[in-house]
Amino acid sequence: MPLDGFYSVIPAGGVGSRLWPLSRADAPKFLHDLTGSGQTLLKDTWDRLAPISGEQRVMVVTGRAHRAAVEAQLPALADTNIVLESEPRDSTAAIGLAAAILERREPGVVIGSFAADHVISGDALFRSAVADAVAAAHAGYIATIGITPTEPAVGFGYIECGGTLEVEGAERVEAVSNFVEKPDLDTARRYLEGGDHLWNAGMFIAKASTLLEELARTKPELHAGLVELAEAWDDPVTRGPAVDRIWPTLEKIAIDYSVAEPAAAAGRLAVIRGHFQWDDVGDFASLAKLNTAGRSGELAILGDNARVLADASSGIVVSRANRVISLIGVHDIVVVDTPDALLVTTSEHAQRVKAVVDALRLGGSSDVL
Amino acid sequence: MPLDGFYSVIPAGGVGSRLWPLSRADAPKFLHDLTGSGQTLLKDTWDRLAPISGEQRVMVVTGRAHRAAVEAQLPALADTNIVLESEPRDSTAAIGLAAAILERREPGVVIGSFAADHVISGDALFRSAVADAVAAAHAGYIATIGITPTEPAVGFGYIECGGTLEVEGAERVEAVSNFVEKPDLDTARRYLEGGDHLWNAGMFIAKASTLLEELARTKPELHAGLVELAEAWDDPVTRGPAVDRIWPTLEKIAIDYSVAEPAAAAGRLAVIRGHFQWDDVGDFASLAKLNTAGRSGELAILGDNARVLADASSGIVVSRANRVISLIGVHDIVVVDTPDALLVTTSEHAQRVKAVVDALRLGGSSDVL
Structure with a gap:
């Protein structure tokens, strides 16, 4: 059964330069099978999310050049749920546009954004983490799912947990006290022993309106551009000109910096411990x-x-x-x-x-x- | 000026398996430029030998499959001087057939056999070593040119010098007391210090008749086959049937074992110290x-x-x-x-x-x- 009022968003953007010459501008990481599963990471991501939000409630944000490949991979993707970028403008623009479009279509919707090119196993554990995150989102938080470390990894950023939050309908939600950039080995070992640091997997779950409010506070111009674009989006006459005019002007910034870190500082970021296996296959x-x-x-x-x-x-x-x-x-x-x-x-x-x-x-x- | 009565023989046979996948059955080592000289090792070899024996006095023994490539590389090679093997039967058959054909065409000829795929620099030093070797050949020896070691190499066989031989018209000729297989590093160091061991470069210079006599003594059947083949060679009517009948029956054996080592044991092998740079580019x-x-x-x-x-x-x-x-x-x-x-x-x-x-x-x- 899909989760009520929940929409999945898959930003399928990055090339994955560290996986060159396998990953290319015209064959980015998410279009490869990196696990021997027999299908692409994008399809794996779809297969993981579609049961949670429902097939008709998965939106993919990708580059125009990848439209055909994405549609071939995801035959069940609704026509209205593929958002094409005329050029890459980083994750705030991609996820923010999805949020603005979906909030307009369905006010109050909770969205969850999950990278198209990560490897995850343990679908039940993943779903239960998403369910807790959706509960936290309904309670007004921006939620992220952090991965419980299994080794002192130095290649990931970390999320520091800052105490339990009471959230109705969720098993365990914690406050985020801090984001930490990739640590050295000694620090990573301390994190692993301490148990209060999780790997930052870049998963964000929130009401679209909460995300947009946070963005309005931190990046008002970017927010205004996205809202204007979203208003023009669902009308084929207005979309093209709006994209041509607005999209190239949007600030390029990762959502970690525009939304997550400011929200953490303001006490509005919640974290759920993910116990599934996760890898961003960074190199x-x-x-x-x-x-x-x-x-x-x-x-x-x-x-x-x-x-x-x-x-x-x-x-x-x-x-x-x-x-x-x-x-x-x-x-x-x-x-x-x-x-x-x-x-x-x-x-x-x-x-x-x-x-x-x-x-x-x-x-x-x-x-x- | 070419040396009197001297004929060069270039066995162009080995694939060079240790240089796979550069060297192939259909593109063996001698057809590659391995030095950045801009031409193949075979052409380098030709350029070194043609001035010593004269362009009309260079014979190439190669596989049928390489005929076109060899002729393209060596446009001045005389039609009668390309000897095609129907299949590889090692160096005794290749060089022995050249010796038998040339002895028939020009009794008393001195031949020198030089690999098609070695790298040599110092043409004047090379020529002077060949001149001494030809003098030794006229004196009845089978001569080889050993390379003066510049380091304790463990990848080459060695020739042990056994005292000076008096040879008219030669600066320095020595007896060969022994052939030594690839040594260990300590032994190679002793050889380098001692000064009586030379690298075996597989160069043999002798009267064709001397070579054939030695072979008649050590490998009478192989000798008989080669002589019979040579008698049929220069008549287009008889060559084909003789090749078909005799060539496949010839013993496969390296000339080092069939001729050089027995000749050394019998005191008929002479060695000239080569001071030019040489490398067999073995791997x-x-x-x-x-x-x-x-x-x-x-x-x-x-x-x-x-x-x-x-x-x-x-x-x-x-x-x-x-x-x-x-x-x-x-x-x-x-x-x-x-x-x-x-x-x-x-x-x-x-x-x-x-x-x-x-x-x-x-x-x-x-x-x-």
């Missing part, structure tokens, strides 16, 4: 870990028709070019083989892939980005 | 070394249109597929990128490439060999 090191179930010394192979011959090697091979790939004596290696670009690095250097993408762009190699 | 570790001039920490890039973006990486990249190749934080790496096969290994494991080729063959992946 090839995470991808390798995910696909070897964390066993070091193993070699993960991604690719339907991979022809890999490996001798005394570990790490990950992503095969997208139907070539024979032979590895000999290379450990924690990352090999990503695509028709026009090849990456060879190690897990240790996985975060530096983004710098290479930037260098390729500056060096005039945008054809492979 | 990707040597190729990397050759192309970085031995400087560790550097990255060698082979490929006319290579698009390589490397960050904190060293080793070698061979680019044959026109793709962008990005390396991050990989050291002593070997990346060989071809349209249908990719190899990733390290210099340390370069010798194991041959085992991978064997595994691919057994595994039914001969399409990429």
Whole structure:
């Protein structure tokens, strides 16, 4: 049974530069199968959310270039529920526009925004966390779901819990006292032991009106632009001109900064502890870990028709070019083989892939980005 | 001025499995430019030998499949000087057939056999070594040119010098007391200090008749087959049937074992110290070394249109597929990128490439060999 009055929003935006050359401008991370599940991360996300909000109550915000791919992935997505961006303007604009459109269509609606390209397992635990978050949203909070850490990860931001909140219909809701950027290992170890820090998974659940009110307070111009755009949205005559006029003027800012952190400071942010498994698959090191179930010394192979011959090697091979790939004596290696670009690095250097993408762009190699 | 009565023979046979996937059955090592010289090793070899024997006095022994490529590389090669093998039967058959054909055409001729796929620099030093070897050949010896070691190499066989021989017209000729297989590092260090051991470069210079006499003594059946084949060779009516009948029956054995070692044991092998630079480019570790001039920490890039973006990486990249190749934080790496096969290994494991080729063959992946 879907949750009453709840709408899912899937911002499907980021390219996933750290997963280049697998992820590309025209084939971003959410359009890949990174788990061997046989379907894309976007479809996985849909399959997780549709039962919670109902199939007719899932909105996807994506770039115009991805329209066909998204519709092919999600045949049940309603025509009115695909919001196309003429250019990327970060998560506040994407989620804020969805909130403004949905609030107009259905005043009082609670929306939950969930990235299109994260990996989650434990659907029942996920649903129960969302249900608590929706209860908190009905109580007027902006709610986020933080992930209970299973190791002292240094690659994620953390949410610091600040005491229990009484919320009707929810099992456990806590206040957020602070957001913390990626910590060092010692700090991460302390967080893990202390038990009051959760991984920030970028999931936000709130009444659309609450979100918009918060935004009106912190970013009044951006808020005004989004509301104006939403008013024009559902009329085919007015939408195009409004998009052309307003969208390019909107401030680019992550919703973490425009809404979540100010709301936390004002005591309006609530957090629910998620006990499901979650990974944002931020780079090839995470991808390798995910696909070897964390066993070091193993070699993960991604690719339907991979022809890999490996001798005394570990790490990950992503095969997208139907070539024979032979590895000999290379450990924690990352090999990503695509028709026009090849990456060879190690897990240790996985975060530096983004710098290479930037260098390729500056060096005039945008054809492979 | 060419040397009197001297004929060059270039056996162009081996695939160079340790250089897979660059070297292939249909594109063996000698058809590659491995030095960035802009031409193939075969053409380099021709350019070195043609001035010594004369352009009309260079014979190439190669596989039927390589005829067109060899002729394209060597437009000055005389039609009668390309000897095509219907199948590979090792170096005794290849060089022995050349010797038998040339002895028949020009009794008393001195032949010198030089691999098609070695890298040599110092043409004047090379020529002077060949001149001494030809003098030794006229004096009845089978002569070899050993390379004066510049480091304690463990990847080569060694020739042990056994005292000076008096040879008219030669500066310095020595007896060979022994052949030694690839030594361990301590032994190689002793050889380097002692000064009596030379690298075995597989160069043999002798009167064709001397070679054939030695072979008649050690391998009478093989000798008989080669002589019979040579008698039929220069008549287009008799050649084909003789090849079909005799060639497949010839024993496969390296000339080192059939001729050189027995001749050394019998005191008929002479050695000339070569002071030129030589490398057999036996694997990707040597190729990397050759192309970085031995400087560790550097990255060698082979490929006319290579698009390589490397960050904190060293080793070698061979680019044959026109793709962008990005390396991050990989050291002593070997990346060989071809349209249908990719190899990733390290210099340390370069010798194991041959085992991978064997595994691919057994595994039914001969399409990429």
